Amino acid sequence: MAAATASRSGLRSALPLLAPAYLWLTVAIFLPLSAMVFFSFMTELPLSGKPWTFTLGNYATFFSQSLYLTLLLASLRLGLEVTLWCVVIGYPAAYVLAKVLKGRSREAIFLLVILPFWSNGLVRIFSWAMVLREGGILDTALNAVLPFKINIDLMYSYPAVIIGLVHSYVPYMVLTCYLTLQAIDDSLIEAGRSLGASRLQVLKRVIIPLSMPGLVAGAALIFVPVVGSFMEPRILGGRTGTFYGTVIEDQFVAVFNWPLGAALSFILLAVVLVILAVASPVLRRAA
Amino acid sequence: MAGVQVSDVSRSFGAHKALDNVSIDFADGGFYALLGPSGSGKTTLLRQIAGFDFPDSGRITIGGESVERVPVEKRRIGMVFQNYALFPNMSVADNVAFGLSVRGEAKAVIATEVQRALDLVQLGKLGGRRPHQLSGGQRQRVALARAIVTKPRVLLLDEPLGALDKALRVDMQIELKRIQREIGITTIFVTHDQEEALTMSDRIGILRDGRLVQEGPPEEIYDRPKSEFAATFLGDANIFRGDSTGDGIRLADGTAIAAGVGAKLAAGAKASCAVRPERIRIARDAGTPDGNANMLKGQVSKRIFAGSNSTYFVERAGQTLKVIVQNTGMERLAEGQDVVLRWSPESTVLIAAN
Numbered sequence: 001m002a003a004a005t006a007s008r009s010g011l012r013s014a015l016p017l018l019a020p021a022y023l024w025l026t027v028a029i030f031l032p033l034s035a036m037v038f039f040s041f042m043t044e045l046p047l048s049g050k051p052w053t054f055t056l057g058n059y060a061t062f063f064s065q066s067l068y069l070t071l072l073l074a075s076l077r078l079g080l081e082v083t084l085w086c087v088v089i090g091y092p093a094a095y096v097l098a099k100v101l102k103g104r105s106r107e108a109i110f111l112l113v114i115l116p117f118w119s120n121g122l123v124r125i126f127s128w129a130m131v132l133r134e135g136g137i138l139d140t141a142l143n144a145v146l147p148f149k150i151n152i153d154l155m156y157s158y159p160a161v162i163i164g165l166v167h168s169y170v171p172y173m174v175l176t177c178y179l180t181l182q183a184i185d186d187s188l189i190e191a192g193r194s195l196g197a198s199r200l201q202v203l204k205r206v207i208i209p210l211s212m213p214g215l216v217a218g219a220a221l222i223f224v225p226v227v228g229s230f231m232e233p234r235i236l237g238g239r240t241g242t243f244y245g246t247v248i249e250d251q252f253v254a255v256f257n258w259p260l261g262a263a264l265s266f267i268l269l270a271v272v273l274v275i276l277a278v279a280s281p282v283l284r285r286a287a
Numbered sequence: 288m289a290g291v292q293v294s295d296v297s298r299s300f301g302a303h304k305a306l307d308n309v310s311i312d313f314a315d316g317g318f319y320a321l322l323g324p325s326g327s328g329k330t331t332l333l334r335q336i337a338g339f340d341f342p343d344s345g346r347i348t349i350g351g352e353s354v355e356r357v358p359v360e361k362r363r364i365g366m367v368f369q370n371y372a373l374f375p376n377m378s379v380a381d382n383v384a385f386g387l388s389v390r391g392e393a394k395a396v397i398a399t400e401v402q403r404a405l406d407l408v409q410l411g412k413l414g415g416r417r418p419h420q421l422s423g424g425q426r427q428r429v430a431l432a433r434a435i436v437t438k439p440r441v442l443l444l445d446e447p448l449g450a451l452d453k454a455l456r457v458d459m460q461i462e463l464k465r466i467q468r469e470i471g472i473t474t475i476f477v478t479h480d481q482e483e484a485l486t487m488s489d490r491i492g493i494l495r496d497g498r499l500v501q502e503g504p505p506e507e508i509y510d511r512p513k514s515e516f517a518a519t520f521l522g523d524a525n526i527f528r529g530d531s532t533g534d535g536i537r538l539a540d541g542t543a544i545a546a547g548v549g550a551k552l553a554a555g556a557k558a559s560c561a562v563r564p565e566r567i568r569i570a571r572d573a574g575t576p577d578g579n580a581n582m583l584k585g586q587v588s589k590r591i592f593a594g595s596n597s598t599y600f601v602e603r604a605g606q607t608l609k610v611i612v613q614n615t616g617m618e619r620l621a622e623g624q625d626v627v628l629r630w631s632p633e634s635t636v637l638i639a640a641n
Contacts, residue, residue: 210376
């Protein structure tokens with residue numbers, strides 16, 4: 001009884017602190033999102049002035065045309081691959097930052113990791129375009145070093161999309177893994193080795209399990225936006241860069257079929273939520 | 288089981304000499320305490336023996352095998368860390384099983400050995416718990432079980448009782464000693480707590496500034512310290528400084544103090560005498576003269592009552608002397624009282640000036 005009263009008065013005093021954030025979320029996210037839900041069940045956009053009715057047709061389109069499912073699977077694969085590369089690249093970096101480097105050198109390397117966050121997304125992607133295109137920086141540099149003529153034209157290809165996306169999202173993995181790795185006491189590593197475990201065994205049995213929350217958080221932060229990404233696939237992928245995200249973008253920007261775009265978005269949201277729901281108990285057990 | 292020999296080991300970190308030519312012989316099956324203030328190099332020495340760090344020069348052998356360049360996981364040692372370092376992602380049983388399991392032992396063997404180790408530390412029923420569900424003393428026992436279950440050649444303990452409260456610490460001292468006797472393992476124990484070192488170990492090595500100051504059984508170091516540092520770091524001591532007379536010293540004011548034990552020094556050299564506070568008798572007056580006893584006059588400046596005993600602080604020629612008296616129901620001396628201090632030459636250790 002006393003506890004309940006206390007927590008209620010605690011909530012009341014916390015209200016002024018919570019209100020601005022929730023008000024903002026309501027206005028900026030919840031209202032437009034509900035409008036989108038509404039749109040996704042319409043035959044026409046009301047803004048166009050044409051008569052409209054409610055329909056499930058936009059959702060039916062997804063299931064009637066295999067193209068959308070194919071693109072969704074391609075996008076999920078893209079999300080999986082980018083997440084995997086971010087783990088492969090980001091985790092060792094986070095380990096070195098957390099456990100090997102100290103003081104000034106750690107700060108410097110940290111800054112290099114954060115830098116992509118501070119640069120504009122478009123600038124980042126077009127820089128990659130300059131590096132990857134035929135006769136671009138990568139080609140020129142390799143040809144300057146190698147004795148034979150080489151021509152790796154990566155621009156407008158699937159690998160180019162992967163490279164661009166990994167570059168954009170790897171800092172998330174580094175940061176989340178760094179935070180969990182840094183919290184692991186060095187004496188745990190020493191204890192493992194004193195018990196006869198090699199460095200690899202310590203990594204497998206102690207460090208990775210203990211940093212699993214960071215890996216999971218990083219993976220979720222990367223996988224979800226990558227599945228819906230459209231900027232990197234469009235600019236770096238060219239004709240090969242048609243993914244679920246670019247098709248949604250087309251509906252809004254090019255075709256002006258907002259209802260279909262909205263429906264496709266919510267199908268993606270549902271699929272992602274299902275994947276996270278299925279994955280979370282497995283991942284929680286691993287952690 | 289095996290003895291450990293450390294010969295001429297040095298280790299520097301930058302300009303700081305953490306270990307300076309240290310040699311100690313740790314006998315097979317012995318319980319050895321490395322005692323010293325923080326920064327004395329005792330933990331550095333333990334880490335060299337464990338293999339977390341390699342010496343710049345010198346030799347380390349375990350069971351006669353040279354190991355100074357062998358990494359820790361190949362040394363077959365057991366170690367208990369100051370913060371216990373239990374794996375938080377594993378149950379108590381899995382923590383204890385870790386060493387056997389990385390070695391690839393069969394599951395049935397692991398289960399038997401883990402249970403035996405947990406029984407040995409009296410935690411047989413807690414195998415299913417997680418470390419965070421245990422008390423400090425229980426974690427300590429799990430860490431110990433984990434360290435000995437692999438049957439290591441040496442057991443290394445890095446201030447293992449430092450995080451426990453006083454009562455629990457005394458219990459664990461007895462417990463640790465019992466387990467060590469039971470399995471007969473060579474044990475090297477780092478501590479800054481002199482009482483712990485005195486009560487638990489067969490031999491003590493005192494370190495200071497990376498050097499081994501003195502080494503031997505606790506009684507020997509306590510009764511015959513070879514330096515002022517050893518005398519004051521292990522237990523309490525009154526130090527008198529003066530010129531050697533060969534069998535004692537002469538203080539600046541001419542008073543002679545006879546020393547029955549300690550260094551043999553030529554007359555005239557600078558020297559000190561150390562006397563333990565409990566060896567001094569304190570009285571209101573000289574009473575019946577006692578032929579060869581050392582005698583000084585002073586004045587009580589303070590008395591601290593501690594139950595079973597009292598400590599008197601006695602001012603004498605600008606020096607404060609400490610005298611500990613058992614509370615046997617005799618008369619208590621008031622502060623300000625003029626007193627006579629007496630002690631035998633056998634209780635006086637002659638030490639070369641450092």
